[in-house]
Amino acid sequence: MLRFLALSALLLSPLAASADDKAKTPAADKAGWKALFDGKSLDRWTPSKFFNPGKAEVKDGLLILGKGNPMTGVTYTAGDFPKLDYEVSLEAKKMEGNDFFATTTFPVGKSHCSLVVGGWGGRLVGLSSINGADASENETGRDKELKADQWYRIRIRVTKDRIVAWMDKEKVVDLEAEGRQISTRIECVVCHPFGLASYRTTSAIRDVKVRALTEAEKKSPAKEK
Numbered sequence: 001m002l003r004f005l006a007l008s009a010l011l012l013s014p015l016a017a018s019a020d021d022k023a024k025t026p027a028a029d030k031a032g033w034k035a036l037f038d039g040k041s042l043d044r045w046t047p048s049k050f051f052n053p054g055k056a057e058v059k060d061g062l063l064i065l066g067k068g069n070p071m072t073g074v075t076y077t078a079g080d081f082p083k084l085d086y087e088v089s090l091e092a093k094k095m096e097g098n099d100f101f102a103t104t105t106f107p108v109g110k111s112h113c114s115l116v117v118g119g120w121g122g123r124l125v126g127l128s129s130i131n132g133a134d135a136s137e138n139e140t141g142r143d144k145e146l147k148a149d150q151w152y153r154i155r156i157r158v159t160k161d162r163i164v165a166w167m168d169k170e171k172v173v174d175l176e177a178e179g180r181q182i183s184t185r186i187e188c189v190v191c192h193p194f195g196l197a198s199y200r201t202t203s204a205i206r207d208v209k210v211r212a213l214t215e216a217e218k219k220s221p222a223k224e225k
Contacts, residue, residue: 032211033089036076037063039206048073048190048197063205065198067097071187073197081194081210083107085218088194089155090208094148097201098122101146105191108158111182112192115156115165115173118146119199125172127163128188131181140173159218 028034036044039061047056054066056074065072084107092102100119105112114128116135125144126135135141144167146152157164163182165173184192191197196205 028211032214033209034211035207035209036078037206037208042074044076044078045074046077048075048195050187050190050197054198054202061206063196063208064095065101065196065201065203065205067200067202068198070200071197073191073195075191075195076193081107082212083193084109084158084160085213086210087155087157087213088208088210089153090196090205091151091153092117092196092203092205093151094118094122094146095202095204096148097198099199099201100124101198101201101203102152102154102205103188103197103199104154104156105184105188105193105195105197106156106158107193108163108177108182109160112184112188113163113182114184114188114191115154117152117154117167118201122146125167127165127173127175128185129181129183130175132183134185140175142172144172157213157217159213 041058047053050068050071050073052069054068054072056072057064088106094101099122100116102117103114105114116124116126116128120136123143123146124136124141126141128135130138130140153168155166161176161178163173163175163177188197
């Protein structure tokens with residue numbers, strides 16, 4: 001009898017785990033957005049395995065990336081992040097330091113890319129890497145003033161032939177991706193498939209969410225909204 005109960009528990013435990021995982025996955029809202037960060041814990045996230053990172057923690061409803069030496073980050077681990085035809089959105093601010101504070105690594109089909117936010121001394125925004133070139137060396141890189149202690153809304157749209165990104169209502173990246181070599185710097189591999197990172201900077205992040213694109217959005221150029 002004991003052996004039967006033990007075997008039953010073993011067989012049922014994967015089903016129970018699957019049910020629990022499903023229960024933890026938030027439902028999408030009316031606009032199709034699904035929250036990735038609950039403001040309470042690092043559930044479905046893990047600290048990225050950078051060398052000598054700062055502390056990644058949840059405080060007052062915010063995801064805090066403490067100042068690392070050099071980098072701190074978190075990686076999404078739920079396994080349900082889309083690879084194409086999606087938008088991801090978040091809000092971030094720089095609290096201390098003067099380098100990137102919300103660099104976002106994301107899938108592009110079978111590849112990955114990073115939107116650098118405030119790199120190379122605090123003002124560079126762009127994609128790393130395109131055809132092997134960093135944001136500081138490719139056509140997506142641009143100079144942008146990024147103030148401390150100011151929230152910025154970051155939104156990235158990915159289709160098979162285009163990567164578009166906005167900060168607040170300003171379009172900061174619009175890259176025709178088809179035929180380009182898309183990759184990340186080696187440091188950001190630990191953030192695959194989706195992750196957030198800072199460099200010698202303390203940052204706060206909130207309202208991280210993702211949604212699938214509609215059929216019309218997949219076919220039309222990305223517009224501000």
